[in-house]
Amino acid sequence: MASPGATKRLTKEYARISKSPPPFIIAHPSDSNILEWHYILTGPPDTPYEGGQYWGTLLFPPNYPFAPPAIRMHTPSGRFQPSTRLCLSISDFHPKSFNPTWEVSTILNGLLSFMTSEEMTTGSVRASEQERRLFAQRTRWWNSTGGGTRFSGNATPAGGSRGVGAIKSGDGGAKFRQEWPELDEENLRWLKERKIDLVTGAAPAAPHCLPEVAGLRRRPNTSATGVDAVVQGGQQARDVGQGLLGKHKWKILTCLILGYIMIARLLGDGNGE
Template sequence: MATPAATKRLTKEYASISRHPPPYIIAHPSESNILEWHYILTGPPETPYEGGQYWGTLIFPPDYPFAPPAIRMHTPSGRFQPSTRLCLSISDFHPKSFNPAWEVSTILNGLLSFMTGEEMTTGSVRASEQERRLFAKRSRWWNSTGGGSKSPSSNTQYHNSKGIGAIKAGDGGAKFRVEWPELDEENEKWMKEKRINLANGMPLARSDARCAPDVAGLRRRPGSSATSVVHEGRVARDVGQSWLSRNKWRILLGTLFTYILVARMLGDGAASGTT
């Protein structure tokens, strides 16, 4: 249970961060426990996390601000192990280095700065830039579905089996839905618009591709034979061609035959005239 001093301090900080949220950061305390805060970091531009939606928790000790919070990020990012306590100078791993003057916004700015760097610590992981960009693209899906275990808007109840501050992958997005109902609704609309596969977070392959108009006549109709398809191909190929261009070889052969016939007739006439 929070001390009166911690409650007063965190209430003041919530009012401050709500009025003036830092860039790429939003946060609020849980309605049921002022010591449990939920944050969203939006991946900054020109980083592998660009556009990603990264959800995590800060669990403050009852004597805050004289001791730092436990920091976790639940959304897979390729930078941190999901739902794992992070060893940072601003976290509960280093209580002696924590400055009571630091606020929630200071802590989250520090987390965002560390995230976009490459320094390793307890709870961090290595991944390629391509992998981190893929995590960013799937982040909204992961938050609202719990990693594909349930569909959005399901009535799954959240049961925390790992202790306060930990989110079990596979909860169907229930905890995220409780803490971020507006964002969850936006995510659901986004997934429908982008035709996201709820099983893996990737766009569904389109199967309704239409033939181009110039080859539409070549499609095989149900029950048609190979001969009819060939015939339709010839018809489509001949459309727009003139009679002359279609019959030029016949005209050429006919002209040649006529020339030979006339030449032979003239030759026979000249021969008979000399006899």
């Protein structure tokens, strides 16, 4: 249970962060527990997380602001282990270094800054930039479907071996839906508009080009530009033309012979007159 001081402080902070949210950050306390806050970090531009929707929780101690919260990020990101307590200078791993003047916005700005760095700590993971971009593309799907379990019939209650506040993907997105109902509806519309498979998170396959058109595209492992690109494009066009000529050479030869016979007959008739 929150102390009167913690309740008063967090109520004021919620009013401030609602009125003037920091860039790429929104947050609110749970209706049932003011010590449990839910946040969304939007991946900033020019980072591997661009456009991603990263949901997590802050669990404050009853004596806040004299001790820091436990920090978790539930959405898989390629940066943190999902639903694992993060060891940061602003988290409950380092209570002695926490400054009581720091607020929720300070904590979340610090988390976002750490996320976009490459510094390692307890709860962080290594991944390539491409892997993190793929995670970013699937964040809305993961949040609103619980990793697809919402529509697969395999959803289980939230929580588990990672401690109080942990969220497993198998909860069917129930906890996210409870805390972010409007975002959940927006996510489902977004997924349906893009025809994302709600169970697997897979996007529809791109259509294939016809062979003749595909031949005009740049060949693999080439990087020609300028004049070289024009020459290469011309060669590819000739290759396609030669392919079509080879395919229809008998028809063309037959037409030439018939044409020759018709011309010979016309000339012969003219000489007879």
